[in-house]
Amino acid sequence: MKTIEEINKRKVPIVTIDKSLEKYRDKIMFPEKLEKANKMLKTAKLPPNKHPS
């Protein structure tokens, strides 16, 4: 585990997956933001998918 001091000395941020966050997997932390995004998607004209499945 890196300390805050070590992390803040670096120019490039370090991103690691914190396993303790699994408890949030099925929770919606910012419901109003999700609602806003879903509302936008109803009428949005999205750009062509560059990686169609």
Next chain:
Amino acid sequence: MNLSVKGKKGAVRKLIEFQTTSEPEFYNLAFGDKDLLTGDLNDLAVTNNGDTEKVLATVIAALYVFFDNYPTSYVYATGSTKARTRLYRMGLTKFFQEMQNDFYLYGQVGDDFPIFEIGKDYDGFLAQRKF
């Protein structure tokens, strides 16, 4: 993902959530402060911690990690306020040279998503990984 960034007011815990939406493979990036005492989340907080650039760089770094796991997906982000959306635009502008090599970037104008251009005002932002 959560992150802790130390600025002039000390460490502030942030949380980034990639939310599944009504559209398959379309994720919404939600981001805000986490109060360690109450556990409450606040996406309207103005931390004013003098660490904006580091926070934005970390959000972009998190984006790379997310796309490593979901390479064909779209990620959308918009600010909780117009000022916050402008802040995101500043972040994209700051890291644009690096990001345009790795991402298809679009700016939201109403219902449309033209290719992102520096200096233009947008309602939100959309990214898809290049590979």
